[in-house]
Each structure stands twice: as structure tokens, then as C-alpha cells.
Amino acid sequence: MALDQSFVGRTYPPTEPYEVGREKIREFAEAIGDANPAYTDPDAAKALGHPDVIAPPTFAFAITFKAAGEVVQDPALGLDYSRVVHGDQKFAYERPVRAGDRLSVVSTIESIKSLAGNDVIDIRGEVRDESGEHVVTAHTKLVARAAEEG
């Protein structure tokens, strides 16, 4: 099913702030098995020039994907979310996410294409801190696989 092209360029309101906690970062770092002390030890993070522990590079996805989820599950868009797979993912960092951040995401639908029956949607999620400074931008490509014949 073709998606509504009028959604291209649509920007959604900023999400409610997500407060990044030290223990959430620790939990995430343990889940990926990464023992880098910059994720768990404030002194180690400070020795690298960070004001507090930082989050692993892909941590931001948990925040941006929740925001993107609200976009792609907009019934007016017409995306069959049960057939969606993750195509590409890219992050562009201004600085690492760190404990104490209160982060808000603004999601924009960058493009909608139909390729070989699959719907392909590109979403940009700009993450800013409480003072409005840019932290990271996530580029997410989602692919809704074509329904099987018959």
C-alpha cells in the first residue's frame, strides 16, 4: 500500500524530556557487555573531560526510537507497523549523551519511498538538551516489507 506522500517533511512536536540517569547508563552498558569505565565511573569520565558518566554511542536510540514510534504508528500515515524492519541507522554526535541530561527529540519524516513493493521511510530525530543545545541526531530508515501474495 502506498503511503501518504504528504507526510514528507512533516515535523512533530518535541517529546517530553527524558532524564538520563547514571544507573540507566550502567544497566545499558552491562547489557551490551561493555566495561568501559567512562560509562560507570564518574572519575574515569572526568579524566576524559566529561562532566559525568557518558552513555554508549547507541544509547540515544532508545530515546529517538520511542519518538519515531509515535510518528510511524500515526494511523493517517498508513504504515503496517507489524511488517517493519530496521534498514539503516546513523548517529551524528555533537557530544556524547551523559548522566543528568534532560533530552527532548524532534522527529521529522525526511522521505517516503516505495521500492519493489516495500515502503521505505526515513526519519530524522534531533536530540537536544534542556538548554536547547544539539546533542545528537539519529537517522533511522525503516522498511515495511510488502505483504506476501495471496
Place this chain on the structure above:
Amino acid sequence: MTAKIAYDEVEVGTELPPQTFPVRRDTLVRYAGASGDFNPIHWNERFAKEVGLPDVIAHGMFTMAEAVRVVTDWAGDPGALTEYGVRFTKPVVVPDDDEGALIEVSAKVAAKLEDRTVRVDLTAVSGGQKVLGMSRALVRLA
């Protein structure tokens, strides 16, 4: 940001120390909880097979998180990363046994850019198949 590798000591073609990351079913359960991604294809074999997958598969974002450790461990400061992108080409299939699957990651410096930044190209293989494509990181060195 204080990377421990100096830009001047790195050449195009410099190989980063490769690493192999194990992933078992319990790894995926733990990652689901930490990341908030509870899609059943990552823990429910019956559901995964119903939607046409060979078995439970790892979260793409888990594989992405593991692969970049080759870069962040090398650079010393994960905060030195300025860009990181991947394409998810094949799933990492995780069988229900004590061994699970392995994700083998290698990387090399592909280009030296401005601002003491290098581009690192990554290769991630599991079960003999490339699981990430176009996997590239930009990292600012000392």
C-alpha cells in the same frame, strides 16, 4: 574528548584490534530490558518462525552497539566518536543453546579527514555472513 590514539600515528589501512562478541538468548533478554525493545522476534522462537525468520534473531541495535566497541576501545574515549552509521544486511541468528552466536568485528582506517578525524570502516560477520553493511564511524583522534 581525549582519544588515546594520535592522528599523526594513524595511516589509511591501519587495522584496529579485532574483537569477537558472544550473544546468547539471555544476552538478548537483558538487552531487551535495558533498551526497552521487547519485539518478540528477539526472544520468542515460536513468534520468530511465524513471521518467517529461521530462529530468534539479535536486535540490530545490539549488533550495532557491539561493533562500535572495536572503535571506542581503540580510541580510548567513546566521546571521541562524531558519527556512526550501519546498514542491517542480515540478521544475527541466535540458537537456544549455551553457545549462542558470535559476532566477529574487524575494522580499519579508511580515510584521514580534516579536524584530526579519521573514518573507520567496520566489518561484522556472524555465521559466515556479513550482518552489517556500510558500517562506518568517524572518530576525532588526539
